[in-house]
Amino acid sequence: EVLDYVWVYNTNVGHSPKRFTTAHRSILHCRKTKDNNFYKDNVVVPYKNPTDRRIRRNLANGSKGRMPYDWLYFDLVKNVSKEKTFHACQIPQKLSRLLIQS
Numbered sequence: 001e002v003l004d005y006v007w008v009y010n011t012n013v014g015h016s017p018k019r020f021t022t023a024h025r026s027i028l029h030c031r032k033t034k035d036n037n038f039y040k041d042n043v044v045v046p047y048k049n050p051t052d053r054r055i056r057r058n059l060a061n062g063s064k065g066r067m068p069y070d071w072l073y074f075d076l077v078k079n080v081s082k083e084k085t086f087h088a089c090q091i092p093q094k095l096s097r098l099l100i101q102s
Contacts, residue, residue, distance in 0.1 A: 007072050
């Protein structure tokens with residue numbers, strides 16, 4: 001099984017008057033079997049409207065939030081970032097952590 005995730009980020013480079021600005025990278029997740037575990041509770045996204053009656057019911061039933069989408073927003077690692085290493089195309093540690101914990 002092959003899954004496709006999209007890492008979306010803001011960028012100040014690559015703007016063109018003739019095409020859309022590329023501000024994403026694709027991440028392929030290949031796995032041998034569909035029987036792998038997915039740990040939703042590790043990557044759950046809080047509800048945006050916890051006062052809605054349907055959401056309150058979900059929370060009362062033990063839900064911690066909603067499943068994340070297959071697109072993930074994280075800022076780029078800038079040259080002045082504390083987590084910056086020698087790699088020119090470094091992905092954020094938060095993104096790596098989310099993918100590993102799921």
